[in-house]
Amino acid sequence: xxxxxxxxxxxxxxxxxxxxxxxxxxxxxxxxxxxxxxxxxxxxxxxxxxxxxxxxxxxxxxxxxxxxxxxxxxxxxxxxxxxxxxxxxxxxxxxxxxxxxxxxxxxxxxxxxxxxxxxxxxxxxxxxxxxxxxxxxxxxxxxxxxxxxxxxxxxxxxxxxxxxxxxx
Amino acid sequence: xxxxxxxxxxxxxxxxxxxxxxxxxxxxxxxxxxxxxxxxxxxxxxxxxxxxxxxxxxxxxxxxxxxxxxxxxxxxxxxxxxxxxxxxxxxxxxxxxxxxxxxxxxxxxxxxxxxxxxxxxxxxxxxxxxxxxxxxxxxxxxxxxxxxxxxxxxxxxxxxxxxxxxxxxxxxxxxxxxxxxxxxxxxxxxxxxxxxxxxxxxxxxxxxxxxxxxxxxxxxxxxxxxxxxxxxxxxxxxxxxxxxxxxxxxxxxxxxxxxxxxxxxxxxxxxxxxxxxxxxxxxxxxxxxxxxxxxxxxxxxxxxxxxxxxxxxxxxxxxxxxxxxxxxxxxxxxxxxxxxxxxxxxxxxxxxxx
Ligand SMILES: [Zn+2]
Ligand SMILES: [Zn+2]
Numbered sequence: 001x002x003x004x005x006x007x008x009x010x011x012x013x014x015x016x017x018x019x020x021x022x023x024x025x026x027x028x029x030x031x032x033x034x035x036x037x038x039x040x041x042x043x044x045x046x047x048x049x050x051x052x053x054x055x056x057x058x059x060x061x062x063x064x065x066x067x068x069x070x071x072x073x074x075x076x077x078x079x080x081x082x083x084x085x086x087x088x089x090x091x092x093x094x095x096x097x098x099x100x101x102x103x104x105x106x107x108x109x110x111x112x113x114x115x116x117x118x119x120x121x122x123x124x125x126x127x128x129x130x131x132x133x134x135x136x137x138x139x140x141x142x143x144x145x146x147x148x149x150x151x152x153x154x155x156x157x158x159x160x161x162x163x164x165x166x167x168x
Numbered sequence: 169x170x171x172x173x174x175x176x177x178x179x180x181x182x183x184x185x186x187x188x189x190x191x192x193x194x195x196x197x198x199x200x201x202x203x204x205x206x207x208x209x210x211x212x213x214x215x216x217x218x219x220x221x222x223x224x225x226x227x228x229x230x231x232x233x234x235x236x237x238x239x240x241x242x243x244x245x246x247x248x249x250x251x252x253x254x255x256x257x258x259x260x261x262x263x264x265x266x267x268x269x270x271x272x273x274x275x276x277x278x279x280x281x282x283x284x285x286x287x288x289x290x291x292x293x294x295x296x297x298x299x300x301x302x303x304x305x306x307x308x309x310x311x312x313x314x315x316x317x318x319x320x321x322x323x324x325x326x327x328x329x330x331x332x333x334x335x336x337x338x339x340x341x342x343x344x345x346x347x348x349x350x351x352x353x354x355x356x357x358x359x360x361x362x363x364x365x366x367x368x369x370x371x372x373x374x375x376x377x378x379x380x381x382x383x384x385x386x387x388x389x390x391x392x393x394x395x396x397x398x399x400x401x402x403x404x405x406x407x408x409x410x411x412x413x414x415x416x417x418x419x420x421x422x423x424x425x426x427x428x429x430x431x432x433x434x435x436x437x438x439x440x441x442x443x444x445x446x447x448x449x450x451x452x453x454x455x456x457x458x459x460x461x462x463x464x465x466x467x468x469x470x471x472x473x474x475x476x477x478x479x480x481x482x483x484x485x486x487x488x489x490x491x492x493x494x495x496x497x498x499x500x501x502x503x504x505x506x507x508x509x510x511x512x513x514x515x516x517x518x519x520x521x522x
Binding site for chain 1: 203205207208209211212291313316317320321325326327328329330331332333334335336337338339341342343345397398399400401402403405406
């Protein structure tokens, strides 16, 4: 078997990776494997750029709006959607807005969802944290009202008012 | 802190054999990807932008250095280091091969015990990593999170309420978190169940990475299991899932080892002792052969077949000490592959006999 990368030297390194139940195999010579950094055991799975690119472009076929999207460009960093589809790499934070509609579909495929539910930075993320706390309190309020715990409900309502002031 | 001490020392904090589940789990790691708000991501960054990031991160790193829990740390610009020194950092799993190959405008922040390591200007402006021995994902998360908090006190992160931490690659957006568990799974490999287990993991949203040699046997039977998705669930939920699944894999591995021991004890003992004999006596050894034999000896120690003379810590150190970069660092010059193989054999004999 010859190396899939250079097509010349014999393949001596055989890599297998399973992502989302799909098995992918790669047969490389030692030089090419080393060049790709595959001989270590750390780092990202090696198929990420190619795999991602195929998710973004859906193999270049059926991805909705892929044709029009190719011309989109982030006016902050200059990255085009076509470049992003090829490399899988975004250029700056504004790319997330510039390609928002297309990215939503990519993110849904990658993560199964598009809304962050994790950590919020304490300084710059103040607003985000307050909003999340508000959502949580509103849910809690609905619960205590159902249980007719009015004293508790009043407390929660006060806390909600306080937080709402912070956001103004 | 002294970088040379790190580079000459084949020991690193994750090799401590006292970690939980250390018969199967070599190390657990948590990595957080972060970017600065007002600089383009490294994928489109010019030299000037890279230097700006370095200056900002340098100042933030001073806060880490002063932090009683996290410091002291040192920041090292990669283009100040030799090729070989960068290779050793890769072999110690402190930086990625990608980071080492393009050193310009890049840096690494390291704690002396190597349990905290931050790559600057790799795929993202910051890649905060914490590494622990054995199965201690929560500990790794606490350390990475604490470092993240300190850095965030100085730096404005690219963060958005809906999408979370914004990263170069959309596979990392949201939490920016990748948790991973490095496992030694010779039992599953020997009973031929490894693939089955891994394909089940894939269906649960986890990625398995292993290096396969000829005959589809994993390189040293060492695999890394990590979460695939980073957006949606919280960090704790992601880690809980990873832990739950890893616990299952550990149980499967132990079952396989028990079955092998009860059904093929003699063959297993023979395999272990032969491997040990070769490691103790060989005069020429490739890195591939070394890791294969390493796997057998490590299994022998974990199963109580070899009961004395081989400290697990020394075995774990061989994972780094038999790598080409490290050997050349210790010998102090570049070596041809054939010379390396001789030095490697000598180094293994020395380490296992001491
Ligand atoms: Zn090749
Ligand atoms: Zn952009």
